[in-house]
Amino acid sequence: MYRSGSDAPRPTVPRLSARRAYGIQRWVAPNRFYRAVARRLVRMPLAYRWFTAGERIAKQRLFGCRMCAQCALPVTGYACPMGCPKQLRNGPCGGVSPAGACEVYPEMRCVWVVAVERAQQGGHESDLLRLHRPVDHREWGRSSWVNYWLGRDDNLWTSADLRAGQPIHAESPIHAESPIHAESPIHAEPPNRAGPVS
Amino acid sequence: MSRLAEALRSGRFVVTAEIGPPRGADPDAVTDKAQLLRGWVDAANITDNQGAHVRLSSLAGGVLTMRAGVEPVVQLTCRDRNRLALQSELVSAGALGVPNVLLLTGDHPKFGDHPDAKPVFDLDGVQLVWTARTMRDNGRLISGRPVNPAPRWLIGSVENPFAPPQSFRAQRLAKKVAAGAEFVQTQFVFDREMFERWMVDVRELGIPDRCGILAGVGVVRSLRSLEYMRTKVPGIHVPDAIVARLRGVPGDRVAAEGARLCVETLQWLSTVDGVAGAHVMAFGAEQVVPEILEAARLGPGGPAHAAQRAEGVPNAG
Numbered sequence: 330m331y332r333s334g335s336d337a338p339r340p341t342v343p344r345l346s347a348r349r350a351y352g353i354q355r356w357v358a359p360n361r362f363y364r365a366v367a368r369r370l371v372r373m374p375l376a377y378r379w380f381t382a383g384e385r386i387a388k389q390r391l392f393g394c395r396m397c398a399q400c401a402l403p404v405t406g407y408a409c410p411m412g413c414p415k416q417l418r419n420g421p422c423g424g425v426s427p428a429g430a431c432e433v434y435p436e437m438r439c440v441w442v443v444a445v446e447r448a449q450q451g452g453h454e455s456d457l458l459r460l461h462r463p464v465d466h467r468e469w470g471r472s473s474w475v476n477y478w479l480g481r482d483d484n485l486w487t488s489a490d491l492r493a494g495q496p497i498h499a500e501s502p503i504h505a506e507s508p509i510h511a512e513s514p515i516h517a518e519p520p521n522r523a524g525p526v527s
Numbered sequence: 528m529s530r531l532a533e534a535l536r537s538g539r540f541v542v543t544a545e546i547g548p549p550r551g552a553d554p555d556a557v558t559d560k561a562q563l564l565r566g567w568v569d570a571a572n573i574t575d576n577q578g579a580h581v582r583l584s585s586l587a588g589g590v591l592t593m594r595a596g597v598e599p600v601v602q603l604t605c606r607d608r609n610r611l612a613l614q615s616e617l618v619s620a621g622a623l624g625v626p627n628v629l630l631l632t633g634d635h636p637k638f639g640d641h642p643d644a645k646p647v648f649d650l651d652g653v654q655l656v657w658t659a660r661t662m663r664d665n666g667r668l669i670s671g672r673p674v675n676p677a678p679r680w681l682i683g684s685v686e687n688p689f690a691p692p693q694s695f696r697a698q699r700l701a702k703k704v705a706a707g708a709e710f711v712q713t714q715f716v717f718d719r720e721m722f723e724r725w726m727v728d729v730r731e732l733g734i735p736d737r738c739g740i741l742a743g744v745g746v747v748r749s750l751r752s753l754e755y756m757r758t759k760v761p762g763i764h765v766p767d768a769i770v771a772r773l774r775g776v777p778g779d780r781v782a783a784e785g786a787r788l789c790v791e792t793l794q795w796l797s798t799v800d801g802v803a804g805a806h807v808m809a810f811g812a813e814q815v816v817p818e819i820l821e822a823a824r825l826g827p828g829g830p831a832h833a834a835q836r837a838e839g840v841p842n843a844g
Contacts (some may be wrong), residue, residue: 331637331642342680342817356790407529410771414635414637414646415605415632415635415646415648415651416648416651417632417651417652419650419651419652419653419654419699420653420695420698420699420702421690421691421692421695421699422652422762423685423686423687423714423761423762424634424635424687424689424690424761424762425690425691425692425761425762426691426761427690427691427764428691429691429692432635432637432638432761433635433637433747439691441692441695442691442692445692445694445695446692449694457695457698458698458701458702460653460654460657460702460706461651461653461654462654462706462838463610463649463650463654463669464649466649486708491701491702491704491705492705493705494705495595496660496661496665496667497654497657497658497660497661497706498661498665498667498668498669498670498671516748
């Protein structure tokens with residue numbers, strides 16, 4: 330068996346059924362109330378810490394959450410891709426065993442095999458066609474719910490329309506608006522949202 | 528600039544092969560292999576620390592291969608580099624005139640000679656393809672900063688039609704094509720039926736019009752290498768009938784039977800609708816590639832034909 334650090338990403342099986350998870354989606358969708366809560370939380374560091382601790386406990390138990398703070402669950406059949414040893418956010422690698430096991434931890438099922446199954450069960454397979462942008466590693470340990478309610482992760486992935494052809498650098502609101510990170514000169518440069526420059 | 532792109536546009540059956548760089552600081556180990564392949568293949572992949580084993584870098588190998596007169600496909604994986612290093616490598620490949628890059632996630636360090644290494648995987652394979660296309664076509668880095676002048680390589684990637692979840696494999700390729708992949712090399716085709724099923728999905732998604740499909744073909748040289756492929760390399764599927772066929776011949780004829788199997792697979796692939804060519808992997812036995820391609824009568828046709836074509840003499844093949 331492969332020996333790895335206790336902190337290394339490792340596949341988990343979601344404890345919440347796909348049907349339940351998609352059902353809960355409606356209850357946490359951003360609205361005026363949640364936005365107001367989120368705005369208050371970012372201004373109150375202690376409350377933010379407690380809120381994030383609660384989120385960590387709940388999502389760790391249910392989904393094996395590792396607190397990347399850029400939650401992909403709603404578009405991956407509520408199976409967390411961050412448990413993949415390669416942290417793949419755009420689908421499975423080529424090493425999945427014929428039985429659907431992870432190549433690194435053969436005793437575990439591949440998170441993407443689980444994700445595809447659950448998305449198909451829930452009639453959400455078109456979600457799997459979205460292109461996920463790279464993870465912002467400054468966000469680890471922060472609250473993905475707050476990010477979600479404030480619309481900071483609106484650009485984490487593209488639409489499921491594979492002909493759209495967007496560039497990868499469409500600046501995510503995490504970079505643009507986060508009160509946590511001072512704007513660096515890199516991000517101060519206006520992103521080119523319009524497509525090809527030439 | 529990329530002759531591989533030209534060959535893909537020509538509609539002729541395209542052939543690529545693979546050069547595994549050495550562990551030592553020996554340039555001849557690359558150029559000797561390249562010379563064996565010259566004229567027989569449209570381009571040769573230079574692997575990037577293949578199987579998570581330390582080797583001479585793929586970019587250095589690509590430059591050596593170019594010097595030996597073979598067009599390189601420089602592979603780049605997400606295992607060993609974060610997004611800064613990956614983009615830097617892509618810019619460097621552009622500056623050095625590398626005409627093709629092949630972008631993939633890469634094997635996990637678990638399988639290599641440094642299982643104690645930190646796996647990076649800052650980007651995934653799809654994101655790396657997307658990054659490359661944005662750099663080339665939009666002239667931008669992931670950060671949005673300009674890349675000027677933008678590099679001009681052809682962008683390739685990989686797919687495994689044989690691994691679960693099978694229903695998603697063609698869609699995953701469609702994602703890579705949407706991200707910018709212009710050609711794709713597949714895992715070894717030993718199971719024709721399963722490959723054909725995947726190709727049905729691929730054609731249905733209209734992928735062959737936008738992306739050249741190069742089917743992977745492995746040259747089995749011994750029963751030991753067959754066993755290694757089946758049990759030690761993740762993602763390779765060898766049907767029982769093929770195993771029985773190779774085990775059924777005397778030990779000294781396994782290599783010949785493996786070559787024959789390879790020729791048959793290549794000829795079959797050349798008849799499959801939507802397949803643009805093949806990627807032949809010989810695992811260090813590059814000398815057998817010309818024989819196999821000559822027997823299959825596929826690819827550019829050898830140095831003699833290549834020279835004729837350069838002079839404008841029409842090629843009979």
